[in-house]
Amino acid sequence: MAVGLDKVKPEAITEERQLIVDGMDISGHWNRMFEQRVIWDYDTSQLDRVTDLPGGESLAWCYGCAKCTGVCPVDIVGDYSPRKIHRKTQMGIDLFESPDLWLCTTCRNCLRVCPKEVDMIQIMPAVREQAVLAGSVPAELQKAFEDTAKHGNPLGQPQRKRADWIKKAGAPVPVLKDVKRPVDLLWYVGSYPSYHPRGIDAAAAAARIFHALGVDYGILGIEEKDDGDSQRLAGEKGLFEMLAEANIAAFEKYTWNRMVVTGPHEFNAFKNEYPKLGFVRPIVHYTRLLVEYLDRLRPMLTKPLNLKVTFHDPCYLGRHNGEYDAPRQLLRAIPGVELVEMGRCRENGYCCGGGGGGMWLDSFTKAHTTMRLSERRVREAVEYGADVLAVCCPFEVSRFEDAAKSTGHDRLIVRDILELLDQALEGQP
Amino acid sequence: MILAVAIKQVPNLTDDLEISADGTGLDYDALTYVLNEFDEQALEEAVLVKEAAGGSVTVVGIDTTGELDGALHTALAKGADRAMKVTGDFDRDLGSEGQAQLLAEAIRPLAADLLLTGVQAADDRDGQIGPRLAALLGWPYVGVVTHVTPEPGCVRVHKEYAGGLLAEFVVTLPAVIGVQASHQPPRYAPVSKIRQIAKTAQIESVAGQGTPASSSSVRRMFKPEAAGQAEMWAGEPEEVAGKIATLLTAKGLLKL
Numbered sequence: 001m002a003v004g005l006d007k008v009k010p011e012a013i014t015e016e017r018q019l020i021v022d023g024m025d026i027s028g029h030w031n032r033m034f035e036q037r038v039i040w041d042y043d044t045s046q047l048d049r050v051t052d053l054p055g056g057e058s059l060a061w062c063y064g065c066a067k068c069t070g071v072c073p074v075d076i077v078g079d080y081s082p083r084k085i086h087r088k089t090q091m092g093i094d095l096f097e098s099p100d101l102w103l104c105t106t107c108r109n110c111l112r113v114c115p116k117e118v119d120m121i122q123i124m125p126a127v128r129e130q131a132v133l134a135g136s137v138p139a140e141l142q143k144a145f146e147d148t149a150k151h152g153n154p155l156g157q158p159q160r161k162r163a164d165w166i167k168k169a170g171a172p173v174p175v176l177k178d179v180k181r182p183v184d185l186l187w188y189v190g191s192y193p194s195y196h197p198r199g200i201d202a203a204a205a206a207a208r209i210f211h212a213l214g215v216d217y218g219i220l221g222i223e224e225k226d227d228g229d230s231q232r233l234a235g236e237k238g239l240f241e242m243l244a245e246a247n248i249a250a251f252e253k254y255t256w257n258r259m260v261v262t263g264p265h266e267f268n269a270f271k272n273e274y275p276k277l278g279f280v281r282p283i284v285h286y287t288r289l290l291v292e293y294l295d296r297l298r299p300m301l302t303k304p305l306n307l308k309v310t311f312h313d314p315c316y317l318g319r320h321n322g323e324y325d326a327p328r329q330l331l332r333a334i335p336g337v338e339l340v341e342m343g344r345c346r347e348n349g350y351c352c353g354g355g356g357g358g359m360w361l362d363s364f365t366k367a368h369t370t371m372r373l374s375e376r377r378v379r380e381a382v383e384y385g386a387d388v389l390a391v392c393c394p395f396e397v398s399r400f401e402d403a404a405k406s407t408g409h410d411r412l413i414v415r416d417i418l419e420l421l422d423q424a425l426e427g428q429p
Numbered sequence: 430m431i432l433a434v435a436i437k438q439v440p441n442l443t444d445d446l447e448i449s450a451d452g453t454g455l456d457y458d459a460l461t462y463v464l465n466e467f468d469e470q471a472l473e474e475a476v477l478v479k480e481a482a483g484g485s486v487t488v489v490g491i492d493t494t495g496e497l498d499g500a501l502h503t504a505l506a507k508g509a510d511r512a513m514k515v516t517g518d519f520d521r522d523l524g525s526e527g528q529a530q531l532l533a534e535a536i537r538p539l540a541a542d543l544l545l546t547g548v549q550a551a552d553d554r555d556g557q558i559g560p561r562l563a564a565l566l567g568w569p570y571v572g573v574v575t576h577v578t579p580e581p582g583c584v585r586v587h588k589e590y591a592g593g594l595l596a597e598f599v600v601t602l603p604a605v606i607g608v609q610a611s612h613q614p615p616r617y618a619p620v621s622k623i624r625q626i627a628k629t630a631q632i633e634s635v636a637g638q639g640t641p642a643s644s645s646s647v648r649r650m651f652k653p654e655a656a657g658q659a660e661m662w663a664g665e666p667e668e669v670a671g672k673i674a675t676l677l678t679a680k681g682l683l684k685l
Contacts, residue, residue, distance in 0.1 A: 132619045142617045149620055150463060151443055158444045159461075238621025 047089045049096070055126035061116040062086035068110035068118070073351040074103050077376050078369035082110045082120050096131050099368050102138055106233050106356030107315040112347060121233070124356060128235025137235070144360035145236050152225040152243070153191040154360060163221035165193070165200040171211035176218040182255035185217040185289075188270070190263045191226045192394035198401065199394045205422035206262065206286060212300060212425060213293050217260065223250040229269035234357025241277070244269075248279045258282040260289045263394045264316035265355065271321065285317060287326035287392050287417065294333060301424040304336030307413075309420070310386035311339065312377060312400070313349030314393035327392050330417050334424045342384050350377050354395035374403035381412060388413045390420060430484035430579055430602075432475045433539050435532050435546040435562065436504065438462040438494050442551060453647045457521045464500045467547025473611035474577050475545045476508035482579035487511040487539055491531050491637065493519045502627045506618035512630065517637035525553055527641035529561035535635045537566065541603060543584060548572050548607035559607035571598050572607030 018027040051060040062083060069081035080103050089095050104124045111119055131137065137145070147156035166173040176183070187210070192199035210217055228236075228243035251259070259281060261267040271283045290297060309331055317323045324346045331339050344350040353373030358365060366372055378400055381389040389400055389412055400414040415423075440446060440460045447456040475486045488504040490497050492514045501512035515531045536544060544566070549556040556572065563570030576587040580599075588596045589609055600606070662669045677683035 129619075129621070132617070133622060135616050137617055139614075145617060145619075150441070156443065158441075160444055236619060236621070238619055238624050242620050242624065 042090055043092055044090060046092050046094055047086075050089060050123065050127055053126040053130065055122035058117060058119045059086055059089065059123050062118045063116060065115060067113040067115065071109040071113055071348060073105065073107055073109065073353075073373050073376075074369065076350075077371050077373060078103070080104075080369075082114070082118055085120075086118070095127055096134070097136060099364070101127060101131060102141070102234075102357070102361055102364055103368060104356060105315070105351050105353055105358040105373070107351035108319040109315075109348065109351070112319060125233050125235060125237070128233075128357075129237050130235075132235040138361055138364045140363055141234055141357055141360045144357075145231060145234075145239060148226055148228070148231055148236075148243070149239055152246075153195060154226060154231070155191060155195045157195040159225070160222055162194050162224060163219070165189075165195070165203055166207070166219075166221075168200060169204040169207035171204075171208045173207045174218045175221040176254045177221065177223065179218050183216050183218040184257050185215060186251065186254065186256040186259045187217045187219050188227075188259055188261045188266055189219055189224060190261070190266050190394055192398075193262045194224070196394070196398060198397045202394060202397065202416035202418045203262065205416065205418040208422050209290070209297075209418065209425065213296055215293070218254070218256070220250050220254075223253070225250075227266040227269040229273055230265055230355065230357055230359060232273070233355070234360070240273075244274055244277050244279075248274065248277065251279065251281070258284055260284050260286055262286055264314040264321070265393070265395070268316045268320050285321075285323060285326070285392075287317070287330055288323060290421070291326045291329050294329065297421070298333050301334055301421065303424045303426050305334055305420065305424055306336040307387045308338045308340055308385060309388040309390050310342050310381050310384055311345070311390045311417075312342075312352065312381075312396060313346055314391070314396065315349065315351050315355050317392065318346065318349050327390075327417055330421060331390060334420055337420070340384050340386060342380050342386075344380065350380065352377060352391075352393070352396045352399050354393075354399050359395050359399075372399075372403060372406075374399040375407050378403040378407055378409055378412060382409050386412065388415055388420070390415055390417055392417045430478065430482050430543060431539065431541045432479055432484060432486045433536050433541040433544045434468070434472050434475045434486060434488045434504070434509070435536065435544065435558065436468040436472065436488055436490040436500060437465050437528065437550060437552075437558075438490070438497060438500055439465045439550050439552040448650055448652065452649055452651070454522050454650055462494050462496055464503070465547050465550040465552075467549055467608060469547075469615045470611045471545040471547050471606075471608035472504055472507060472509065473613065473615040474574075474606075474608050475543075476616075477611060477613060478543070478577055478579050478584075479508065484542075485510040487513060487541070489513045489515070489532060489535050489539075491515040491519060491523065491528055493521050493523050498627075498632060499623075501632050502623050502630060503618050505626045505630050506622040507616055511633065513633040513635055515635050515637045517640065519637065519640060522552075522647075523641075524643045524645070525555055525557035525561060526643050526645075529558050529565060530641045531637045532558070533562055533565035534638060536562070543577075543602060544568070544605045545577070545608050546605070548574070548609045556607070559605055563605040566603070566605065568603045568605050569600055570605045570607065571600055573609045574606050575608075575610045576612040577606060577608075 050056040066083050069075050069083050072081040074080040104120050106121045144154040148154045152159045193203035225243050225246050228240035232240035267285045331337055351373055404412045441463045447459045449456045479486050486509045488509045497514050505512055515535050546559050560570050571586055573589045574586045578585040583599050583601050586598050662672055
């Protein structure tokens with residue numbers, strides 16, 4: 001005889017409205033244990049506030065599969081991901097006031113894997129813009145906004161000194177207002193390569209390489225302003241528009257065929273965002289331009305570097321714009337470079353933490369994560385035995401050099417690909 | 430409470446300053462301007478008082494640069510209700526004496542309860558606009574203020590003294606306050622908001638009556654002259670320590 005069934009005596013089961021056992025109130029609707037909670041059990045007003053915004057709609061499409069959580073670079077150093085944002089917002093947490101609002105770097109890895117196309121690259125700027133308008137901005141980000149608005153660059157450096165770096169270039173750098181003739185390439189240098197000491201190293205290297213290759217180019221000098229795209233992604237759309245109008249006016253003042261851009265963020269801005277304001281011109285990142293010149297460049301790269309190099313894919317060059325090969329082709333062309341790939345590379349490349357305004361939220365992000373994203377990345381580079389962490393985004397050199405020091409991996413060398421190419425060129429007579 | 434804030438623009442010190450050809454002032458054509466940072470603090474304190482006690486904030490400045498509108502739009506974006514500019518053919522280095530005369534004429538008709546302004550500015554550094562406004566309006570003045578609390582018929586203010594001392598004053602209204610720092614950091618005005626306001630806002634213009642003469646003039650403006658040079662000592666620590674000890678003894682700072 002089956003054990004158990006005959007022991008259940010339905011008439012002995014009593015249902016209590018309230019029951020206290022050993023001093024603990026265990027009252028409840030027992031039958032609800034067998035039902036899933038349904039969406040209308042929640043007050044969705046916080047979610048509605050996000051999805052009502054233009055750009056915020058797709059947060060509602062999340063069905064909680066958590067594919068994003070597996071790839072989110074912030075989740076690896078903290079407790080974060082689009083799915084978690086969706087769930088928390090659904091349960092009534094105010095995203096507009098939450099620190100979560102400022103942790104997304106818009107790296108795009110979640111969107112890459114999301115079956116529902118929940119798009120944090122649209123959602124985050126939309127919500128952040130409302131937070132900025134309401135005066136709720138982390139102090140260090142506010143400082144970057146103020147500096148950009150006042151000085152045309154987030155470093156707070158004088159606009160009139162934007163071209164001062166060319167004195168350190170070691171090669172002539174033509175400024176368009178002086179050359180007074182059409183050029184093949186307009187080189188948009190960018191704020192960090194113009195002002196940051198380590199950015200200037202890369203800009204100077206580019207100037208020497210362009211000179212060696214006989215590239216016909218000119219820069220805007222003091223007529224150039226920050227592209228403003230990272231400020232837009234951080235919620236300051238008006239600042240972006242103001243800068244874009246000034247830049248487009250400067251771009252259109254001169255005659256040129258193509259624009260070459262040092263930074264992936266600026267590349268993305270001119271290629272994908274400025275066209276929305278009517279500026280549609282051919283744009284190329286410096287890595288792709290130099291690959292076009294590779295037949296001429298390769299024979300000039302005569303000094304072997306003898307280094308084990310790993311490459312960090314910039315989110316805004318790789319995932320945002322599909323360029324993974326050009327940087328690697330350049331690195332492979334350098335004699336004595338052994339290229340090793342890190343586990344998180346190419347489409348699944350890790351994020352340095354600098355995108356989407358993260359560049360100006362370093363202390364804020366550090367306070368809400370177990371370590372900086374740049375520190376996590378530097379550790380990965382060391383795990384793969386690299387001597388050099390090669391980059392091609394001006395945000396990354398200072399981020400990774402700081403991270404190498406703060407994690408005790410001072411021996412890891414961080415170099416822009418431009419610097420490595422320039423170093424290999426030095427063997428030229 | 431009817432609040433007024435007197436503001437002015439000063440040269441942007443992020444840029445290098447150049448002396449004019451005649452050597453008595455700055456080369457104003459080579460300058461860009463920003464709002465005086467103490468006036469930013471005064472504006473913030475005024476908006477905080479308004480938020481606590483109700484009322485309105487009117488921002489007033491003299492357009493010596495032709496670029497004051499941007500500063501006024503920013504003030505409106507931060508919470509000011511009205512913006513006024515005094516226009517006329519003014520020198521760009523119009524001093525505190527002249528500024529105060531023009532501002533007093535513009536502010537008098539506002540019938541304000543409280544006038545706030547920056548305690549000083551980076552251009553002349555004489556801290557005279559606040560006290561002169563108070564004298565012209567016949568109101569009391571308290572300067573170097575870091576906190577303004579509105580109370581019925583008066584304001585309670587914190588004034589900073591040297592050596593880290595603070596004093597609390599109760600000031601009857603109307604009064605002029607020279608603000609050292611607002612009690613919260615100045616808020617951020619998003620460019621989106623400023624641009625929106627620039628499209629719609631009305632800036633009231635008041636014609637300045639004549640060009641006020643200044644009772645002082647600058648005879649010479651010059652960059653700091655280097656008085657001496659630092660000498661770098663290299664070498665073994667003991668050797669350098671010996672040199673330091675000898676120098677300190679020679680200067681009478683150390684008795685061996």
